[in-house]
Amino acid sequence: MPSHRTVGQSLFSDQATNVLYRGDCLSxxxxxxxxxxxxxxxxxxxxxxxxxxxxxEDEAERFAYADRWRGGIEHYTDWLMERIxxxxxxxxxxxxxxxHLDWHAVHYVKAAMDKLAKGKFRNEIVWHYTNKLGTGxxxxxxxxxxxxxxxKSNDYTFNPLYEPVKVAKPQPVTQxxxxxxxxxxxxxxxxMYKKSKEKRIGDVWDLPIINPMSNERSGFPTQKPRVLMDxxxxxxxxxxxLVLDAFCGCGTTLYVAHRLGLRWIGIDISQTxxxxxxxxxxxxxxxxxxxxxxxxxxxxxxxxxxxxxxxxVSSVFGxxxxxxxxxxxxxxxxxxxxxxIQVKQSRGVGRPVVDAFLGVLQREKAKRGMIIGLSFTRxxxxxxxxxKREDEVDIDLVAAQQILDNxxxxxxxx
Numbered sequence: 001m002p003s004h005r006t007v008g009q010s011l012f013s014d015q016a017t018n019v020l021y022r023g024d025c026l027s028x029x030x031x032x033x034x035x036x037x038x039x040x041x042x043x044x045x046x047x048x049x050x051x052x053x054x055x056x057e058d059e060a061e062r063f064a065y066a067d068r069w070r071g072g073i074e075h076y077t078d079w080l081m082e083r084i085x086x087x088x089x090x091x092x093x094x095x096x097x098x099x100h101l102d103w104h105a106v107h108y109v110k111a112a113m114d115k116l117a118k119g120k121f122r123n124e125i126v127w128h129y130t131n132k133l134g135t136g137x138x139x140x141x142x143x144x145x146x147x148x149x150x151x152k153s154n155d156y157t158f159n160p161l162y163e164p165v166k167v168a169k170p171q172p173v174t175q176x177x178x179x180x181x182x183x184x185x186x187x188x189x190x191x192m193y194k195k196s197k198e199k200r201i202g203d204v205w206d207l208p209i210i211n212p213m214s215n216e217r218s219g220f221p222t223q224k225p226r227v228l229m230d231x232x233x234x235x236x237x238x239x240x241x242l243v244l245d246a247f248c249g250c251g252t253t254l255y256v257a258h259r260l261g262l263r264w265i266g267i268d269i270s271q272t273x274x275x276x277x278x279x280x281x282x283x284x285x286x287x288x289x290x291x292x293x294x295x296x297x298x299x300x301x302x303x304x305x306x307x308x309x310x311x312x313v314s315s316v317f318g319x320x321x322x323x324x325x326x327x328x329x330x331x332x333x334x335x336x337x338x339x340x341i342q343v344k345q346s347r348g349v350g351r352p353v354v355d356a357f358l359g360v361l362q363r364e365k366a367k368r369g370m371i372i373g374l375s376f377t378r379x380x381x382x383x384x385x386x387x388k389r390e391d392e393v394d395i396d397l398v399a400a401q402q403i404l405d406n407x408x409x410x411x412x413x414x
Contacts, residue, residue: 020274026086037090162199294404312331321333329342346373349380
């Protein structure tokens with residue numbers, strides 16, 4: 001299979017593991033040397049034709065994860081397979097990849113992956129959510145996801161795992177048969193069982209979703225439980241392996257990999273996600289190398305307006321407006337006093353924007369608010385001074401460079 005990589009030093013050298021990359025995995029993968037990764041797990045956006053509400057630590061974080069594909073299933077499959085093809089190139093000859101999907105697109109993606117990895121399909125693993133509510137309606141309740149496991153060659157890591165055999169509570173043993181089997185008297189009557197108390201785990205995994213009250217929960221709506229990732233990594237990796245998650249989201253794969261003593265690489269397009277994962281992993285991994293977070297105005301200008309809005313509100317520890325549309329000039333609220341925040345991804349934000357925001361504050365009966373922009377005109381500052389003097393309204397103008405330089409007084413964030 002031809003490689004899409006430029007031959008040279010791999011980003012995944014020993015010095016570059018345990019690192020987070022912010023960006024589209026396609027652009028990051030283009031820089032990676034072929035055959036340098038032991039195991040890849042991806043949980044990409046599902047083809048569900050809806051917007052997810054991304055919730056990190058408060059109400060709703062909009063648009064960080066727009067799971068909508070206007071081009072239809074063919075567009076989605078092409079989009080995903082372009083990335084899977086690059087990921088497949090990055091695998092070592094002994095490597096493997098697991099792709100996590102739901103019912104919307106798994107059959108389309110499997111057909112495409114069968115062509116990519118001819119004869120290297122291993123298992124279709126069913127993750128059955130043992131405590132998830134049903135979907136209702138005139139269909140059977142959908143209570144499982146599918147994990148597609150492929151390898152690069154016929155030489156790959158596989159560690160059989162076992163789980164306890166579930167039997168009814170037994171009474172004392174009443175009879176032994178040839179030392180191989182035993183009769184157990186149970187509440188359901190007398191049954192014969194194998195002497196072994198464990199069985200090999202198959203391709204249907206009954207594992208619970210994350211308890212809503214668990215400390216493990218991040219608020220990320222598609223977060224997968226650590227017990228699931230622990231099983232995946234124990235099955236398909238060995239000590240010292242390098243694990244790559246190209247849609248790392250809230251970082252569950254990386255967290256479990258680190259706990260198991262594996263090396264890891266995480267990639268996500270969302271600045272907010274990468275920042276969250278960095279902070280989540282810090283207590284167990286220490287200092288983490290992060291590549292691609294915004295460090296300049298140019299970086300911020302290259303973001304989509306949705307991602308810039310998320311960056312801006314999160315940077316002042318605010319919470320995001322729960323409304324998807326028609327926010328009426330309010331993009332978020334300060335975290336302590338709940339003052340309105342408006343975000344403008346433009347240079348030279350001027351007096352008209354301030355005047356319009358004054359109207360928003362008046363409608364909300366608020367005496368204080370914040371506007372975050374790339375930069376502001378002299379007229380904007382003059383209008384803020386006038387509003388404070390004549391209308392007794394405080395508006396904080398926060399330039400993006402202040403955030404990048406960590407020069408925002410705490411009092412402004414309240």
